[in-house]
Amino acid sequence: MSEGAIDINAIERELRQMWQEQAAHPDAGGQAVIRALTLNLIVRAPDDDWAEQALAVAPALTAQHPNRTVIVIDRPGPATELQANAQALCTLANAGRTQVCGEQVTISARGAPAGQLASLVLPLLVPDLPVVLWAPGPQPFAQPLVQRLYRLCDRLIVDSTTFADPLRELAELAVFEQTANGAPAVSDLGWTRLTPWRELTAQFFDTRPFLPHLHRIDEIVIEYAAGNRPNPVAALLFVGWLASCLKWTPLEDAVGIEGETIQIYLRRPAVGVGPAAIRLVSVAIRPVDLAGVEGLARLVLRAVDNQQAEFVVELTSDAGHACTRATIAGAHPIERTATIDRPALADLLNSELRLLSRDRTFAAALNLAGGLARRLALP
Amino acid sequence: MLGIQRQVNLPALNTILLSFPCNLGVLCGKKQARSEHMATPVLDNPLRAGLRIGRTPEPCTMVIFGASGDLTSRKLVPALYNLARERRLPGGFSVVGFARRDWSDDYFRDLLREAVNANSRSGPVDPELWASFAQGIQYHRGSFDEADAYTSLAARLAAIDAERGTSGNRVFYLATPPEAYPTIVAQLGAHGLAHSNGWTRIIIEKPFGHDLASAQALNTEVLSVFREDQVYRIDHYLGKETVQNILIFRFANGIFEPIWNRSHIDHVQITVAETIGVEDRGGYYDTSGALRDMIQNHLMQLLCLVAMEPPSLYDADAVRDEKVKVLRAVRRLSVNDTVRGQYGPGSANGLPVRGYREEKGVSPTSQTETYVALKLFIDNWRWAGVPFYLRSGKRLPRRVSEIAIQFKAAPTMIFADTPLNDLDPNVLAIKIQPDEGISLKFSSKTPGQSQIRPVTMDFRYGASFGVTSPEAYERLLLDCMLGDGTLFTRRDEVETSWALLTPILQAWAEGPPQPFPNYEAGSWGPAAADEFIARDGRSWRRL
Numbered sequence: 001m002s003e004g005a006i007d008i009n010a011i012e013r014e015l016r017q018m019w020q021e022q023a024a025h026p027d028a029g030g031q032a033v034i035r036a037l038t039l040n041l042i043v044r045a046p047d048d049d050w051a052e053q054a055l056a057v058a059p060a061l062t063a064q065h066p067n068r069t070v071i072v073i074d075r076p077g078p079a080t081e082l083q084a085n086a087q088a089l090c091t092l093a094n095a096g097r098t099q100v101c102g103e104q105v106t107i108s109a110r111g112a113p114a115g116q117l118a119s120l121v122l123p124l125l126v127p128d129l130p131v132v133l134w135a136p137g138p139q140p141f142a143q144p145l146v147q148r149l150y151r152l153c154d155r156l157i158v159d160s161t162t163f164a165d166p167l168r169e170l171a172e173l174a175v176f177e178q179t180a181n182g183a184p185a186v187s188d189l190g191w192t193r194l195t196p197w198r199e200l201t202a203q204f205f206d207t208r209p210f211l212p213h214l215h216r217i218d219e220i221v222i223e224y225a226a227g228n229r230p231n232p233v234a235a236l237l238f239v240g241w242l243a244s245c246l247k248w249t250p251l252e253d254a255v256g257i258e259g260e261t262i263q264i265y266l267r268r269p270a271v272g273v274g275p276a277a278i279r280l281v282s283v284a285i286r287p288v289d290l291a292g293v294e295g296l297a298r299l300v301l302r303a304v305d306n307q308q309a310e311f312v313v314e315l316t317s318d319a320g321h322a323c324t325r326a327t328i329a330g331a332h333p334i335e336r337t338a339t340i341d342r343p344a345l346a347d348l349l350n351s352e353l354r355l356l357s358r359d360r361t362f363a364a365a366l367n368l369a370g371g372l373a374r375r376l377a378l379p
Numbered sequence: 380m381l382g383i384q385r386q387v388n389l390p391a392l393n394t395i396l397l398s399f400p401c402n403l404g405v406l407c408g409k410k411q412a413r414s415e416h417m418a419t420p421v422l423d424n425p426l427r428a429g430l431r432i433g434r435t436p437e438p439c440t441m442v443i444f445g446a447s448g449d450l451t452s453r454k455l456v457p458a459l460y461n462l463a464r465e466r467r468l469p470g471g472f473s474v475v476g477f478a479r480r481d482w483s484d485d486y487f488r489d490l491l492r493e494a495v496n497a498n499s500r501s502g503p504v505d506p507e508l509w510a511s512f513a514q515g516i517q518y519h520r521g522s523f524d525e526a527d528a529y530t531s532l533a534a535r536l537a538a539i540d541a542e543r544g545t546s547g548n549r550v551f552y553l554a555t556p557p558e559a560y561p562t563i564v565a566q567l568g569a570h571g572l573a574h575s576n577g578w579t580r581i582i583i584e585k586p587f588g589h590d591l592a593s594a595q596a597l598n599t600e601v602l603s604v605f606r607e608d609q610v611y612r613i614d615h616y617l618g619k620e621t622v623q624n625i626l627i628f629r630f631a632n633g634i635f636e637p638i639w640n641r642s643h644i645d646h647v648q649i650t651v652a653e654t655i656g657v658e659d660r661g662g663y664y665d666t667s668g669a670l671r672d673m674i675q676n677h678l679m680q681l682l683c684l685v686a687m688e689p690p691s692l693y694d695a696d697a698v699r700d701e702k703v704k705v706l707r708a709v710r711r712l713s714v715n716d717t718v719r720g721q722y723g724p725g726s727a728n729g730l731p732v733r734g735y736r737e738e739k740g741v742s743p744t745s746q747t748e749t750y751v752a753l754k755l756f757i758d759n760w761r762w763a764g765v766p767f768y769l770r771s772g773k774r775l776p777r778r779v780s781e782i783a784i785q786f787k788a789a790p791t792m793i794f795a796d797t798p799l800n801d802l803d804p805n806v807l808a809i810k811i812q813p814d815e816g817i818s819l820k821f822s823s824k825t826p827g828q829s830q831i832r833p834v835t836m837d838f839r840y841g842a843s844f845g846v847t848s849p850e851a852y853e854r855l856l857l858d859c860m861l862g863d864g865t866l867f868t869r870r871d872e873v874e875t876s877w878a879l880l881t882p883i884l885q886a887w888a889e890g891p892p893q894p895f896p897n898y899e900a901g902s903w904g905p906a907a908a909d910e911f912i913a914r915d916g917r918s919w920r921r922l
Contacts, residue, residue: 195431200466203470206435206436207546211424245425246426324470335511336470339505
């Protein structure tokens with residue numbers, strides 16, 4: 001082929017041939033091979049490391065969502081370089097079960113204009129299947145390839161834990177999500193990581209006698225593990241979630257950073273008083289030093305007025321478990337241990353791929369958290 | 380919110396009175412008392428809104444009667460542990476095992492830990508998680524008929540409520556032999572355990588009665604203590620993902636319902652085949668048989684799901700109303716619509732196996748059937764004239780459960796070389812186990828020659844969704860704790876099903892003895908079953 005050009009038909013031909021060979025010579029296990037594609041996944045990898053990570057999670061993604069993955073390694077560079085190769089990827093389910101197979105195409109590029117890359121990616125998409133674009137790394141919205149492709153996608157997945165300038169990028173993410181309004185739907189793997197924390201928090205208030213306390217929370221403390229780069233996005237999203245579910249509104253200008261602690265005040269409806277009455281919820285978000293942990297580490301919801309009530313979720317000394325504790329004044333504290341695995345990248349992606357439409361809970365939480373981040377990021 | 384409408388067995392007059400504005404002392408008191416006891420599945424937790432966060436029930440205590448039994452260690456506790464592992468159970472969730480043996484709490488916990496290690500789909504327990512889960516497990520020693528044991532049970536439950544925040548929410552699980560059901564239910568009632576300041580529910584295992592009269596008697600006894608909306612009669616078939624998928628398949632797709640009727644369907648076959656014999660249940664099975672053990676519950680449930688009309692909404696009573704309508708429309712069965720069999724010696728998996736009459740606990744002259752085939756008609760506008768063939772047996776060559784919808788053949792054949800009767804009709808097969816999935820058979824041209832061959836288009840759960848499905852018991856236990864009865868059988872379903880089959884049981888009992896055994900273990904049932912369906916010009920599907 002001529003320099004710089006890639007023959008798309010050759011890639012398709014190659015894939016077709018692989019399937020035909022598979023059908024003609026079933027592998028040694030004598031198992032049938034089934035091509036069952038359920039979606040197109042485009043990965044925009046900023047460097048070789050991310051491309052390797054994408055390749056590494058592919059088998060786990062194929063097992064749950066057989067797909068055609070197109071990995072574009074979109075490296076900057078002065079000279080233009082382009083290469084493509086294809087492979088079929090099969091995962092063996094339990095012995096005796098059918099193999100599930102997906103397809104992978106890798107396009108390795110350096111310094112290629114976004115238009116040229118898009119012209120390679122688009123004809124490779126399998127028709128009539130959803131398209132998901134995963135753009136890991138910092139500044140996803142500044143990438144020309146993302147800007148070119150996102151309108152064609154059903155879902156755009158970013159990861160706020162990889163943001164370089166977390167507060168500013170969180171604010172951008174919120175604006176993007178609101179503007180996109182579901183086209184495409186937006187996912188943040190940082191939000192996905194919060195699911196167990198949200199579950200354990202919500203479960204406290206499935207207990208009928210505890211539910212009233214949820215409406216009279218006065219204080220929230222969130223501690224997150226900070227490595228060398230503190231990233232409070234998860235904590236802000238968590239606050240955004242609580243606030244949007246409970247109809248709390250941020251108090252203008254009552255957002256600030258004192259040392260390393262982020263201090264926020266929100267207005268909540270008062271309980272049992274006239275409708276005009278409001279009360280304040282104070283939120284403190286602070287980094288803690290914890291080896292081997294990322295994301296949230298400890299969470300306290302406290303009601304102090306009238307009757308003391310405290311709800312705590314915290315990681316135990318061995319990661320992988322969390323202890324939850326509900327303490328109401330005058331009653332026996334209720335404690336238990338729950339699993340809270342550090343999720344693998346593949347699990348996070350799989351749970352996003354399962355969704356088909358806009359996650360409105362996330363949208364509301366993000367909108368609120370984005371507003372807080374914008375104020376915090378102001379000089 | 381569904382409270383009063385859920386009261387299926389409440390007389391109409393009573394319902395009207397209860398919905399009057401509350402201005403009379405007596406009525407008010409009654410209304411309040413009732414609504415306190417009402418199962419209110421919806422707790423208005425604002426954090427529950429939105430995607431992803433699975434439903435979790437309110438903290439509750441599950442009391443398992445027959446806790447020393449097989450079901451507890453093989454199914455129930457592993458299911459509960461897996462629910463806890465997936466954060467589907469709230470903090471404070473507790474288990475009280477009730478049985479006769481003299482065990483301590485610690486011994487019981489150790490035993491359950493072993494059981495979970497051996498039987499859980501997630502493998503051996505996670506020690507930290509188990510330690511927290513086991514804190515909520517207690518053992519309560521007592522005989523089912525011993526009043527004191529219930530007095531102390533009530534005290535123990537009250538203590539758990541105070542200590543673990545279960546606020547009076549209880550599930551009683553009857554995992555005992557069926558003879559003990561009435562005793563336990565009566566004792567629970569006598570000790571005021573049927574109602575609490577939270578919700579109280581009772582799960583009853585199969586068999587629910589052994590004929591119409593006994594099922595009615597049991598229902599009367601249970602319902603003299605509990606309200607129908609507290610009673611969860613379990614049929615673990617309904618907890619299987621593929622069984623639930625029947626409704627999704629039918630009512631979430633637009634292309635099947637228009638042809639799902641007598642104009643397009645020739646007949647339906649429902650098969651539940653087992654390779655195992657009676658194992659160590661010989662004593663029980665010999666008093667029961669295939670009709671009671673499989674047809675009355677599992678196959679009738681499958682029949683309902685395949686044949687029911689679309690419910691107006693997916694809600695416990697709307698779904699079960701439609702299922703009962705199917706059973707009520709089934710034409711009265713006669714003995715001539717049935718074939719029974721009993722396996723003799725033969726082989727399974729290449730090894731010789733005993734005949735039924737040689738099994739442990741079985742009478743050497745037993746007349747109990749281990750195989751049943753029957754044909755029934757549903758006399759309504761959708762199904763009039765379409766035969767439904769049901770068969771189920773033990774020691775058949777393959778373990779397979781499936782529903783096959785056979786469509787009518789093409790009305791005329793334009794392909795000259797291919798006589799019409801040589802063509803396979805279209806078959807839609809819903810496979811329930813072991814390879815869950817759906818397949819559609821249609822005719823296609825063979826490459827090169829002008830021949831027509833049947834081919835199948837397969838959808839397999841395992842291929843499209845790589846995730847392992849939860850066990851049926853996990854789903855059902857969770858549903859019960861959440862107050863969702865959709866996948867449990869209601870009183871009228873049980874009784875209507877028994878009403879259909881009891882005349883057959885009577886006729887069999889009164890009829891002449893059968894030349895049993897009449898099929899070899901490891902074969903597809905008696906020859907009479909093949910002749911039975913051949914008489915209609917049809918044949919059983921080769922599975």
